[in-house]
Each structure stands twice: as structure tokens, then as C-alpha cells.
Amino acid sequence: MPDLNAVVTRRIEAASGLIILRVSPEGWKLPEFKAGQFVVLGLPAGAPRVPLSDPEPPPADPARLIRRAYSIASTPLAEDELEFYVTLVRSGELTPRLFALQPGDRLWLSNKPTGMFTLGDVAPDRHVVMIATGTGLAPYMSMLRTHLASPGERRFAAIVGARHSWDIAYSAELMTMQRLSPRFTWLPTVSRPAEEPVPWGGDTGHVQELWRRGRLAERWGFRPTAANSDVLLCGAPAMIDEMTAMLVAEGFRADEKGKPGQIHAERYW
Ligand SMILES: Cc1cc2nc3c(=O)[nH]c(=O)nc-3n(C[C@H](O)[C@H](O)[C@H](O)COP(=O)(O)OP(=O)(O)OC[C@H]3O[C@@H](n4cnc5c(N)ncnc54)[C@H](O)[C@@H]3O)c2cc1C
Numbered sequence: 001m002p003d004l005n006a007v008v009t010r011r012i013e014a015a016s017g018l019i020i021l022r023v024s025p026e027g028w029k030l031p032e033f034k035a036g037q038f039v040v041l042g043l044p045a046g047a048p049r050v051p052l053s054d055p056e057p058p059p060a061d062p063a064r065l066i067r068r069a070y071s072i073a074s075t076p077l078a079e080d081e082l083e084f085y086v087t088l089v090r091s092g093e094l095t096p097r098l099f100a101l102q103p104g105d106r107l108w109l110s111n112k113p114t115g116m117f118t119l120g121d122v123a124p125d126r127h128v129v130m131i132a133t134g135t136g137l138a139p140y141m142s143m144l145r146t147h148l149a150s151p152g153e154r155r156f157a158a159i160v161g162a163r164h165s166w167d168i169a170y171s172a173e174l175m176t177m178q179r180l181s182p183r184f185t186w187l188p189t190v191s192r193p194a195e196e197p198v199p200w201g202g203d204t205g206h207v208q209e210l211w212r213r214g215r216l217a218e219r220w221g222f223r224p225t226a227a228n229s230d231v232l233l234c235g236a237p238a239m240i241d242e243m244t245a246m247l248v249a250e251g252f253r254a255d256e257k258g259k260p261g262q263i264h265a266e267r268y269w
Pocket residue numbers: 038068069070071072084085086087089091092093094095096134135136138139266267268269
């Protein structure tokens with residue numbers, strides 16, 4: 001089993017079943033990465049599971065390392081730790097163990113940030129529409145924290161869907177970004193508004209419906225099209241498939257190997 005080579009520096013319980021975890025390498029330097037990339041986190045099968053998760057029989061090999069990919073939510077400008085935004089899959093192998101971690105606990109962190117889901121291939125004069133479900137917001141936090149302050153006319157929009165308003169961990173930061181930057185539009189939508197304790201005055205339904213209703217075009221004052229915008233999709237595969245079909249019908253083209261389009265997707269499963 002590889003050594004546990006990193007330590008939890010902060011654990012924020014954002015909502016039930018949602019954490020923000022900061023992790024620092026122990027005795028090695030984080031390599032450079034691009035906003036939007038991911039790394040792999042790992043814990044041994046013998047690590048304890050959080051009580052909220054489904055029980056599992058004792059592992060046959062407690063030393064076996066369970067590894068999964070996680071988008072980096074922090075900016076590459078912060079060099080000493082990485083931030084992750086993780087949802088608990090109660091029946092899952094790794095997340096119940098990640099949720100049991102407390103500051104000072106050790107885990108395995110890959111030293112090779114990977115992935116093509118970045119703004120590297122998007123021309124700087126094109127607008128960027130970021131659409132996510134749940135923790136699919138993580139790579140966009142890294143991109144916004146990194147690129148929103150760059151000079152230029154480019155607009156950014158984040159359209160994020162969750163069941164409840166409290167399931168969107170970064171909404172205070174995103175609202176502040178919107179207040180400070182006229183180039184950023186924040187469009188959250190909740191799918192279970194009847195369960196909000198304080199009436200929800202924002203959008204409801206899935207991100208697909210928000211797009212269909214033209215809510216971003218209303219806010220921007222013009223339509224995001226394949227001629228002026230790139231669309232990023234991150235999170236649940238069903239959302240990515242539905243959004244891709246809708247965008248293709250509007251003239252956008254999905255990335256293909258060796259042939260970049262205007263739709264870029266990161267599937268979480
Ligand atoms: C490139 C990449 C980046 C990723 N980044 C993140 C991230 O930033 N945050 C994050 O929470 N997850 C992220 N994931 C998903 C992550 O790798 C794990 O699949 C997830 O944490 C579940 O692991 P597990 O071992 O607990 O569940 P497993 O035992 O592996 O069970 C997998 C099942 O859990 C469900 N599932 C997986 N991911 C999610 C999710 N995010 N929300 C709801 N259900 C899910 C699906 O039904 C899937 O079939 C990413 C995946 C990829 C491929």
C-alpha cells in the first residue's frame with residue numbers, strides 16, 4: 001500500500017452529507033495544476049466509516065487502498081493545500097471513510113493533477129457558461145477563483161442545481177463574486193422548493209429547465225450561442241446527456257478526440 005502522504009488541515013460540514021475538505025501534502029510540494037483538474041484521494045479499506053453511512057462487512061484486506069478522483073476546488077494560486085467539495089454516497093466505498101476524517105488525520109493524495117476539463121482550450125474572447133449538479137460545482141470554484149479577476153470582457157455564468165438551497169456550499173462566495181464582478185452571473189436553482197424553511201425566491205427545477213426557459217439570456221441581455229460561448233457541464237451523467245442533446249439542437253458541438261467543440265463535459269460517474 002502506498003504511504004498516506006497528506007493530512008487534513010480543515011473539514012467544513014457544509015450541510016448534511018456535504019463537506020469541504022482541505023488537504024496538505026506531508027513533506028512534499030504540490031505540483032502545478034490548472035483550474036478544473038482533478039487528483040486522486042485514497043484511504044485504506046480498514047479506515048473507519050462515518051456512522052451516517054450504510055454498514056459494510058469487515059474488509060478482507062484492511063490495507064487495500066480505495067482511490068477515487070476528486071476535482072480540485074481551490075485555485076492553483078494557493079500553493080500549500082488543496083480544497084475538495086465532496087458529497088457522501090452512503091453506500092459508497094470511499095466517501096464514508098473520507099467523511100470520518102478530522103483535521104490531523106492522514107490520507108493518500110496523488111501527486112499528478114490530471115484532466116482536460118480546464119479553460120486552456122477556450123479562446124479568451126469567448127464567454128464561459130458553467131453548468132453543474134451538486135459537487136460538480138467544485139472545478140468551477142477553482143476556475144472562478146483563478147480566472148474571474150483576469151482582465152478582459154469575457155463573461156462567466158454558473159448555473160448550479162441542487163435539491164435545497166443549503167445544499168449549495170459555496171453560495172455566499174458566489175454571491176460575493178457576483179456583487180464584486182459585473183462579468184459574473186450566479187444562477188442557482190433548487191428542485192425541492194416546498195422543503196425550504198424560508199420561501200425560496202429564486203429559480204426552481206433542474207438546470208436543464210433553467211436553460212430551456214432562457215434565464216441566462218434574460219440576465220445577459222443576449223443569447224449564449226455556439227458563436228459566442230463555450231458551455232461546461234459537470235456532475236451527474238443524466239444532466240450532462242440531457243444538456244448536451246439540448247445544446248447540440250441549438251448548434252453547439254461536443255468535444256471529440258482531436259476536435260474540440262463548444263461543449264466540454266466532466267462526468268462524475
Ligand atoms: C474526474 C472526476 C472528478 C470527480 N470529482 C468529484 C468531486 O469533486 N466531488 C465529489 O463528491 N465526487 C467527485 N467525483 C466522484 C468520485 O470520484 C466518487 O465516484 C464518489 O465520491 C463516490 O465514491 P464512493 O467510493 O463513495 O462510491 P462508489 O462505491 O464508487 O459508488 C459510486 C456510485 O456513487 C454515486 N456517485 C458518485 N459520485 C457522486 C456524486 N458526486 N454525487 C452523487 N452520487 C455520486 C454514483 O451512483 C456511482 O455509481 C469525481 C469523479 C470523477 C471521474
